[in-house]
Amino acid sequence: MTDGPEDSRPENERRAAAREKARQLRTTQQRKDRRNRLFLSGGIVVGALAIIAVVVIIIVTAIRPTVPGPKNMASDGVVVGAGLKVQPTPSLSADASPIPTTPDASGSVVNIRVYVDYLCALCGDFQRTNAEQLEPLVKDGAVTMEVHPIAILTSHSNGTRYSLRSANAAACVANYSPNSFWNFNNSLFENQPKEGSSGLTDAQLKDRVSASGAKSTSSIDSCIDDGTYKNWVTDASDRALAGPIPNSSVKKLTIAPLVLVNGKQYTGSLKSASDFKAFVLQAQGDSYSTSTPSPSPSPSAG
Template sequence: MSNGDPAQRPINGERRAAARDKARQLREAHRKQERRRRAAIRSTIITLVVAAAAIVAVVIVSSIHEPSRGPANMASDGILIGKGMKVDRTSAAAADAKPVANKPDSSGQTVSIVTYVDYLCPYCGDFERTNADQIGKLVDSGAATIEIHPIPLLASHSNGTKYSLRADNAVACVANYDPNSFWALNKALFENQPQENTAGLTDQQLKNLVKQSGAKNYDSIAKCIDDGRYEQWAQNALDRTLTGPIPNSSVKQLKGTPLVLVNGKQYGGSLTDADEFRGFIVKAQADTYSTPTPTPTPTATSTK
């Protein structure tokens, strides 16, 4: 049997060597490609792990943020306005902090008027519109102080907009940034009071009233309103009044608005009769500071 042309054997050998070399190159290329693929997978995994860790860190940091705070100048959960319509300044406290009650005047020179009001409450509106002018004059002259506690009791009575809560947030923003315009805004809110069980004023309308009330630092106040910054504080303040007791009075807890106190005595008269409320102020002041006439001590009569 012929083994073929001997001249072809080297050629066939070269082809086999070339094939082996080609196979080796392909295997090497495959190994390099596999190494690159694995490196890419490891890099992707590392990137994902780092990203996940960053997300977890953000969540943890966000969950350990500083507790929300209440507004400055409302440490009692109300704002105290005195002579010249100037506000008694206090520092801000945590939204859930126990309120610090204001101390009534013990000299007998100043009447203490305290109101707990809801900006959607129609009865609050009746009282405020009837008595705001005479209260303002008494306070401006120094004959009285007014301490106003905004209470979002009717937050669920505004077609889902939580108007009472938003209005309380707005006045708290003003108390924080320009407290001396609080009285003007309080009055404006009742003069423009929406009806109960309506959507109430929008945040923009609230900001318009802030501007019309002459508040300074308007940009800061507007952002505060948009952020709803003091809504949690307002809700906490409501909870505290519902739990009670009401400071500087014999009232155990808030049962409705308006709650009006004069020298700690609860007013229960007409909400639309300014004369009746004025008479109550005079009587409360007399009852609080009148000095009883001492009863003479009988002396023995000599029979001698």
């Protein structure tokens, strides 16, 4: 009994058919091999291009253009004094270290220094609570207000990078129209965007520049569009986060707003104007007592 029908073809035909089948199998396998090699090489090329793209992004991000910092912000902050005028300082080169503001030696002028992110809700609370009582004091020359715009909430605005853009706008105003800085700074806390929102658009920032009475608005508008001082803002923010904070005992920025009065950190309520006023008066008294020599004791009667 056989397992199946025998192939009745002549042996030569069977061999030829076997050879043809083997050839077809080899051809099919060769095609598969070529496709695999193409897929492999294509994958390698795509992977290599992806790696190159990542490296380029890292290099471009790491190498920041050497744009000088804004004028009137040599300390990384804007100092507003008598008449709400900004104390002028030169533009520093991109690799220069900031120059801390020299405290008033007599102790008669209080220096209030604030580090603010324009998206920071607590920064807004402090500004809106105290702006009204601070403005006449600054205007009369009893107080200097030194504002340090920083960007630590850049990733908290739906990808619009509002913290960075608004701080850049503040630097643009300080550079081109410094004496409108006080009004512009206040305007950024009026109807302040909420954390997590997209913030103001560049067009809306320009509207607030114009409403603040700024001059050279075309230059400021271009500065906002170009993001001229974005790298400077990032560097200034990094310096504050790394510390130390000049003319104070604060090692580094850990919270916003950071409020310093004659170098002493205010940790009271950000929504109590009376609490902050009391702290200012206390700091002023402390500074005055340490800067005024004690009278020499009268000779005792012999």
